[in-house]
Amino acid sequence: MTKKMFGLIIIGGMIAIVMAGFVKNNVDKEESYSSKQRGIDMVEVATKEGLNKGDIAPDFELNTLDGKKIRLSELKGKKVIINLWATWCPPCKAEMPHMQNYYEKYATDANVEILAVNLTSLDRGVDKLNEFVKDYGLTFPIPMDEKGVVGEMYQAITIPTSYMIDTKGRIQNKIVGPMDEKMMKEFVSNLD
Structure with missing residues (x-):
């Protein structure tokens, strides 16, 4: 290999390094701006929707699997999970x-009501929902979110997502992922 060829390879490598740094810097800035924008949007949505600790839980009314209507605000005075x-979610x-x-x-x-809101939409x-409830022997209310309104309102991006609501209707905790019996008992014991 000649000195001229070696020099060209080194210069090409340096240009590639400079270009990669330039592109990475621009991508990082763009991601930073979009993250800030998403953060602002999330704060505004959370504030409007009452998804911050201590905020009143957004009210909803849904039909349950057994044909009754259930409204969250009518459970004030009870602790609510x-x-x-969804049935397909492991x-x-x-x-x-x-x-x-x-x-x-x-x-x-413990004066607790569980509302297992199925994201029916x-x-x-x-x-399949009836089959699931029968197979698991579930006896708590299963409200059906047939239009996806409650899932969106409560920002159920990952499921299961649970909210612990105190007797005054305020959100005290949000749990993303599955809970076990011990966790439920602990979270509920900390509710007013």
Whole structure:
């Protein structure tokens, strides 16, 4: 290899390094701006929707799987676990037996209601939902979010997502991912 060829390779490598640094710097700035914008939007949405700790939980009314209407605001005075889930979700499947055990053992004495809001608009239909509830022996209310409004309102990006609501209707905790019986008992014991 000649000195001239070696020199050209080194210059080419240096140009590539400078270009890569320039591109990376511009990408980082763009991501930073879009992250800031998303952060601002998220704060505004969270403030409007009441998804911050201590805010009043957004009210909703849904039909339950057994044909009744349920409205969150009518449960004021009770501690409420709002759980957003779907039948196809493996962590939701893992969580449901724990929720049922908690409901059977502690809900009445602890003045707790579980609202397992099925994201019906994203699920496989009411037949699959009925089959799931029967297979898991679920006895707590299953409100159906058929239009996706509650899932969006409560920002259920990852499921399961649960909210712990105190007796005054305020959000005290948001849990993303499955809970077990012990976690539910602990979270509920810290609610007013």
